[in-house]
Amino acid sequence: MGRHSLPDEAGADAPGPRPRTRGRTVAVATALVLTVAAGTAAAVRGDLLSFGDSCRDEAVELDVVAAPDIAPALRAAADDAREKEVTSDGSCIDVRVTARDSYKVADELRTGQGDAGYDVWVPDSELWLQRVGPGSMQNKVSPAGNIASSPVGMAMVPSAAESLGWPEKTYDWLELTGAAMKSDKLRLGAADPARSATGLLALAKLSTAAGKPGGKGGDTRAAEMAKALSSRTSDSDSRLVDTVARDASGTEKGKPRRNQALILSEQAAYKHNASAGEENSLDMFYPKDGSPRLDYPYTLVREDELSTDQSRAALRFMTLFSDDEGRAILAEHGFRTGTEAPSAKLVTAAGGRTPQPYTAEASEPPGEKELQETLGMWTITVQSARLSTVVDVSDSMGAFVPGQNRSRMEVTKSSLLRALAGFTDEDEIGLWEFATFLDGERDYRELVPTRRLGDRKGDGTQRDRVSEAFSDLAPIPGGATGLYDTTLAAYEEATSTYASGKFNALVVLTDGVNQDPGSISRRSLVSRLENLSDPKRPVPLIAIAVGPDADKEEVVQIAEATGGSGHQVDDPAQIHAVILKAIMEAGSHG
Known part of the structure; x- marks a missing residue:
C-alpha cells in the first residue's frame, strides 16, 4: 500500500496506556518484520507458528496508540480478536487502543521525553515517522507495513x-x-x-x-x-x-x-x-x-526492548488487517485496503462520482527536504517572521566550494536570495555583516535595519534593499571571523526589538571559528545569551556553520543557549533548506 500518516489526539472514550511491561529483550530483525508482513502472514494467521488452541495461558498485552481517525477501526479489530480468542504462540492477544494526534506522538518520540508507554504506533501518515527521524535513539520506531490508505x-x-x-x-x-x-x-x-x-x-x-x-x-x-x-x-x-x-x-x-x-x-x-x-x-x-x-504505517516502538512474545503478538495483530474480516472492518470505517481499485460503494459514500479520477494512482509522497521547506514556509508565512540575518564576510568566504566554480560567498548569496523569495511582505528581514575590525573597533556593521519587507522608502521597498544588500556582500581582504562579539551584539539587538505576534529569530552564518583574541570568551558568551533569552519572548538563534573549517560543536553550544539550533553544511547551497528546517522546528515549540 502507499505510505502516509495523520495527527493523534486523545480520544475521550479511551483510557490511558497501561504501564509498559518488558520481558526478555530481543531485537526483531527488519527482515523478519518485512517477511511476516509480506510473505509468512498466512502461516501466522493459520496458527502454524506454535499457536495454541485456547487461551489457557495469560494473554499477551499490547498497547497501541493510533491516529484518531483509524483508532475506532483498530478497536473494533481488537474486540473481534478478543471475542474469537485469536492467539499468538498459544497465548491470546489483549490489545488496547488509545487515540492520540500523530503530531503529538511524533514530537514526543523525537524529543525522547518520558517513557513512550506503548508498543505500537499507527499514525495516519509516514510523514510523522520522518518527523521522528532516525536520530531518535531513545525511542526508535520500526515500520512493519501499511494497513490502510485514504x-x-x-x-x-x-x-x-x-x-x-x-x-x-x-x-x-x-x-x-x-x-x-x-x-x-x-x-x-x-x-x-x-x-x-x-x-x-x-x-x-x-x-x-x-x-x-x-x-x-x-x-x-x-x-x-x-x-x-x-x-x-x-x-x-x-x-x-x-x-x-x-x-x-x-x-x-x-x-x-x-x-x-x-x-x-x-x-x-x-x-x-x-x-x-x-x-x-x-x-x-x-x-x-x-x-x-494517508498511508497508516503500522510501527513498532522501541522494538529492541519488546519481549519476544510482545513482538510476535504485535505482528500477529497486524496480520489481521490482511484477512477478509480485518479488511472489511477497515472498509466499514471508510478506509481503502490493498492495491486494487476502491469499491464504488466507499467512494460514493465519501461524495465521489465518475468522472472524478478517484481510481488514479497516488501521487508520489513529498521527500524529507520538501517537507522541511514546506513546513518552514508555513511557519514563517502563518505567523509572519522577524529575522535578523548576520553573515560572515571574513576573507575565507572567498574560498571556492569544492566541485563548483563559485566561492562560498557567491553560493551563500544565492541561497539567501532564494530564501528571501519565500517571505511575504508582512515579514521583517534585516542584514548585518561581520569580520574583525569591520567598523572601527567593532567586528560588525548593520547594512539594512530589520523592517517589514513591504515597506516602501523612496523608489523601492525593504525587499529591494535587502535583496540588493545580499547581492553586494563580499569577503573583506584580511578579515578574520569576529564571531563572539558579533553574536552577542546581534542577539541583544534582536531581543530588545522583539516583535510580539511574530516568529522572531536571529540567523548567523559563519565559515569559521572565532578569531578575535580580544573578544569575550565562549563561556561568557553562552552565559550572557542565556541571561538575555526569555521564554515568554523567544528569539531562537539559528547558527549555521558553513564549510569544513567551521566548528559545528561551537555553533550548537552557542545556539542552544537561546533555545535555538546549530547546524553545519558542506555546501552553502544547503543554507536555504537548513534555515527553513530550523524555523519549522523552532516554530513547532512556539
Missing part, C-alpha cells in the same frame, strides 16, 4: 461543487485551490499543516504545483497561497469538519461564516456523510494531477 482531495457542499462543474469538470490542485480562493463566496478551510498530515500533504502538493523551488515567483506564490489558507485553518481534521456550512449560503445567525470547501481525506468525508444526512453531505473532488494519500 486519498486527500477537496470536499465541498453540493451548491459549491455544482458551481465548479462537479463531477464532470476536473481540476488540478492549483486550479481547484485557485477557484476555491478566488473570492469569499467560496470559503476554503484546511487543517494546520504543522499538526495534520492531510493539510501538510496538500500544502506540499500546492507548493510543488505553484512552481519549482527557486523558480521565478514560485516560492512567493506558494507563500501567498499558504497565507490565504492560514486565515481559515483549524487545529485538527476533526475540528475542520466542524466548520463546514450547514446550508447553501454558509451563514448562520450569530455565527461566523462557515467553510463551503475543505481539504479533506476521503475517509473523513465518508465519516461526515455517514452522519450528516443527504442535505448536509459533501461532494468530493479528486485533483487530476494526483491525490496524495
Whole structure:
C-alpha cells in the first residue's frame, strides 16, 4: 500500500496506556518484520507458528496508540480478536487502543521525553515517522507495513461543487485551490499543516504545483497561497469538519461564516456523510494531477526492548488487517485496503462520482527536504517572521566550494536570495555583516535595519534593499571571523526589538571559528545569551556553520543557549533548506 500518516489526539472514550511491561529483550530483525508482513502472514494467521488452541495461558498485552481517525477501526479489530480468542504462540492477544494526534506522538518520540508507554504506533501518515527521524535513539520506531490508505482531495457542499462543474469538470490542485480562493463566496478551510498530515500533504502538493523551488515567483506564490489558507485553518481534521456550512449560503445567525470547501481525506468525508444526512453531505473532488494519500504505517516502538512474545503478538495483530474480516472492518470505517481499485460503494459514500479520477494512482509522497521547506514556509508565512540575518564576510568566504566554480560567498548569496523569495511582505528581514575590525573597533556593521519587507522608502521597498544588500556582500581582504562579539551584539539587538505576534529569530552564518583574541570568551558568551533569552519572548538563534573549517560543536553550544539550533553544511547551497528546517522546528515549540 502507499505510505502516509495523520495527527493523534486523545480520544475521550479511551483510557490511558497501561504501564509498559518488558520481558526478555530481543531485537526483531527488519527482515523478519518485512517477511511476516509480506510473505509468512498466512502461516501466522493459520496458527502454524506454535499457536495454541485456547487461551489457557495469560494473554499477551499490547498497547497501541493510533491516529484518531483509524483508532475506532483498530478497536473494533481488537474486540473481534478478543471475542474469537485469536492467539499468538498459544497465548491470546489483549490489545488496547488509545487515540492520540500523530503530531503529538511524533514530537514526543523525537524529543525522547518520558517513557513512550506503548508498543505500537499507527499514525495516519509516514510523514510523522520522518518527523521522528532516525536520530531518535531513545525511542526508535520500526515500520512493519501499511494497513490502510485514504486519498486527500477537496470536499465541498453540493451548491459549491455544482458551481465548479462537479463531477464532470476536473481540476488540478492549483486550479481547484485557485477557484476555491478566488473570492469569499467560496470559503476554503484546511487543517494546520504543522499538526495534520492531510493539510501538510496538500500544502506540499500546492507548493510543488505553484512552481519549482527557486523558480521565478514560485516560492512567493506558494507563500501567498499558504497565507490565504492560514486565515481559515483549524487545529485538527476533526475540528475542520466542524466548520463546514450547514446550508447553501454558509451563514448562520450569530455565527461566523462557515467553510463551503475543505481539504479533506476521503475517509473523513465518508465519516461526515455517514452522519450528516443527504442535505448536509459533501461532494468530493479528486485533483487530476494526483491525490496524495494517508498511508497508516503500522510501527513498532522501541522494538529492541519488546519481549519476544510482545513482538510476535504485535505482528500477529497486524496480520489481521490482511484477512477478509480485518479488511472489511477497515472498509466499514471508510478506509481503502490493498492495491486494487476502491469499491464504488466507499467512494460514493465519501461524495465521489465518475468522472472524478478517484481510481488514479497516488501521487508520489513529498521527500524529507520538501517537507522541511514546506513546513518552514508555513511557519514563517502563518505567523509572519522577524529575522535578523548576520553573515560572515571574513576573507575565507572567498574560498571556492569544492566541485563548483563559485566561492562560498557567491553560493551563500544565492541561497539567501532564494530564501528571501519565500517571505511575504508582512515579514521583517534585516542584514548585518561581520569580520574583525569591520567598523572601527567593532567586528560588525548593520547594512539594512530589520523592517517589514513591504515597506516602501523612496523608489523601492525593504525587499529591494535587502535583496540588493545580499547581492553586494563580499569577503573583506584580511578579515578574520569576529564571531563572539558579533553574536552577542546581534542577539541583544534582536531581543530588545522583539516583535510580539511574530516568529522572531536571529540567523548567523559563519565559515569559521572565532578569531578575535580580544573578544569575550565562549563561556561568557553562552552565559550572557542565556541571561538575555526569555521564554515568554523567544528569539531562537539559528547558527549555521558553513564549510569544513567551521566548528559545528561551537555553533550548537552557542545556539542552544537561546533555545535555538546549530547546524553545519558542506555546501552553502544547503543554507536555504537548513534555515527553513530550523524555523519549522523552532516554530513547532512556539
